[in-house]
Amino acid sequence: MNTLKSITKWTGAALACVLFFSSTTWAQSSSKLTDPEIASVAVTANQIDVNYGKIALRKSKNKEIRKFAETMIKDHTDIIKQAVALATRLHVTPKTNATTKSLLDGEKSTTKTLDSKRGKAFDEAYIDNEVAYHKAVINAVQNVLIPDATNQDLKDLLTKVMPLLNSHLEMAENTQAEIQGKKVSANTGGSSW
Amino acid sequence: MKNRKNKWISGVVLAGIITLAAAGCTSPGGQNNQAAAPEKDTVYIAGMKFKPAELWINQWDTVVWINNDIVAHDVTQFPDKTWSSDSIQPGQSWEKAFGDSVDYFCSIHPTMKGKIMIRQ
Numbered sequence: 001m002n003t004l005k006s007i008t009k010w011t012g013a014a015l016a017c018v019l020f021f022s023s024t025t026w027a028q029s030s031s032k033l034t035d036p037e038i039a040s041v042a043v044t045a046n047q048i049d050v051n052y053g054k055i056a057l058r059k060s061k062n063k064e065i066r067k068f069a070e071t072m073i074k075d076h077t078d079i080i081k082q083a084v085a086l087a088t089r090l091h092v093t094p095k096t097n098a099t100t101k102s103l104l105d106g107e108k109s110t111t112k113t114l115d116s117k118r119g120k121a122f123d124e125a126y127i128d129n130e131v132a133y134h135k136a137v138i139n140a141v142q143n144v145l146i147p148d149a150t151n152q153d154l155k156d157l158l159t160k161v162m163p164l165l166n167s168h169l170e171m172a173e174n175t176q177a178e179i180q181g182k183k184v185s186a187n188t189g190g191s192s193w
Numbered sequence: 194m195k196n197r198k199n200k201w202i203s204g205v206v207l208a209g210i211i212t213l214a215a216a217g218c219t220s221p222g223g224q225n226n227q228a229a230a231p232e233k234d235t236v237y238i239a240g241m242k243f244k245p246a247e248l249w250i251n252q253w254d255t256v257v258w259i260n261n262d263i264v265a266h267d268v269t270q271f272p273d274k275t276w277s278s279d280s281i282q283p284g285q286s287w288e289k290a291f292g293d294s295v296d297y298f299c300s301i302h303p304t305m306k307g308k309i310m311i312r313q
């Protein structure tokens with residue numbers, strides 16, 4: 001459990017930043033992941049989105065947000081089940097690694113942010129994060145996990161997940177637009193002119 | 194002795210599973226028209242898409258949706274949700290006969306849309 005305790009918080013945060021804000025760099029700089037590491041990253045990445053969804057169901061009263069969160073919980077739970085079933089069948093034990101750790105650190109700070117917000121501010125923070133998170137995960141699956149996977153069944157499962165992630169991103173962006181459309185006062189920064 | 198009994202039991206359980214699996218292929222839940230000999234038309238669900246997205250059928254043909262995807266989906270009338278399948282789990286199917294053309298979507302993933310059209 002504590003094998004990665006030596007990694008400082010700063011490193012974790014830095015890795016999280018790299019993952020969330022320039023996943024291409026993350027994709028290129030990271031060394032090749034083994035199949036057990038990929039399984040761990042896949043399960044962790046899915047579990048994190050399930051956890052965000054549970055926070056949303058606990059905190060949001062917005063119908064669109066709640067519906068989106070319910071779908072995230074359902075779908076990502078289904079994927080975890082399939083990933084675990086595949087790992088079991090292949091006798092692969094998911095192995096914690098630096099990427100898993102950075103994902104978990106990212107979750108910790110995002111959860112803190114989400115917990116600190118209420119009402120509409122929460123809804124916006126949640127859906128903004130869902131858009132960013134799905135973009136980062138899509139990038140990582142496409143550019144790192146699929147190319148690094150050696151087992152064909154694992155590669156196939158990751159490939160099958162791509163349309164789902166893309167569709168989640170589209171749904172998140174649609175929900176984001178709806179939430180923003182209902183904004184009462186306009187232009188809180190952002191500058192378009 | 195005990196071993197033989199166990200073998201026998203596992204044989205029965207296995208047979209039961211096979212029967213259940215076979216039964217699962219003719220899905221419950223939808224309308225089952227055993228009358229005239231209506232045709233069955235299939236829509237596959239895979240990669241977050243209904244395939245084909247537009248299906249032409251003869252009036253009162255039964256359409257079978259087979260979920261070959263990795264997550265559950267549903268088939269729901271668009272846009273008013275006047276009817277809906279329950280969620281169709283991966284590997285499961287659902288069927289319904291149609292007298293009129295209809296638009297439908299997956300209410301879990303609203304980006305997934307499809308159409309059933311009646312041949313004149």
Ligand SMILES: [Cu+2]
Pocket residue numbers: 265266267299300301302305
């Ligand atoms: Cu769906």
